[in-house]
Amino acid sequence: MIRLHHVAQTRSFRVLWMLEELGLEFELVPHSFFDRSLREPAYLALSPAGRVPALEIDGRCLSESGAILQYLAETRGALTGTAGERPDWLEWLHYAETVGSHVANLTQHHIILRDPSMRSPTVMRLEAKRLEKALEGVERRMAGDWLLASGFSAADIAVSYGALIGQRFTALDRLPRVAGWLERIAARPAFRRAAARDGAAAIYTQAFYPPPEETPHA
Ligand SMILES: N[C@@H](CCC(=O)N[C@@H](CS)C(=O)NCC(=O)O)C(=O)O
Known part of the structure; x- marks a missing residue:
């Protein structure tokens, strides 16, 4: 089992x-x-x-x-893309952690560090920007409806998890292809089944965690 x-x-x-x-x-x-x-x-x-x-x-x-x-x-033997797409498939599988590292840092500062004095507004603003830049890379390089031209693959699962959580920290307004991709993902029956088994939300309870405003210098 x-x-x-x-x-x-x-x-x-x-x-x-x-x-x-x-x-x-x-x-x-x-x-x-x-x-x-x-x-x-x-x-x-x-x-x-x-x-x-x-x-x-x-x-x-x-x-x-x-x-x-x-x-x-x-x-x-499924969701690998074609043999010719293998380098791109591997690249996307690992790109998931480029996105994921920013999501993890933002999660630390907005959620895990409960005492505001432990949080860094600079890191929060910087990481939200860096996450947006990483998602811009997805926006530019998506092959079509999915990351690979041959269709949905494990790469879409790997990268889109970071984008799904990431949109709680950076708006997708300027990334229409990423936003459309997340809509297609949300419509997949297997995604819906997984979401139903995921469990109660205990980490991310807000739809959006805005970066702190910059304090104007006196
Ligand atoms: N590189 C690992 C990272 C795993 C990881 O850091 N998981 C987080 C949840 S997203 C975790 O278990 N955190 C608990 C902790 O840090 O104590 C992976 O992609 O599986």
């Missing part, structure tokens, strides 16, 4: 959605960021840094979402 260790709204959603796209049966094991369970020795045996996702599959456990998407696509 495939078993996915998951926290709602996190990168493990990529894997949840991929499993739904592939039509695989799996057990979903929900975890929380707020009860220290990801730091228990039993969980650290599954995920060395105590993070989600962790996917128990084929007699072992994988804990990098990009590697998991690639492994699932390659071993289950």
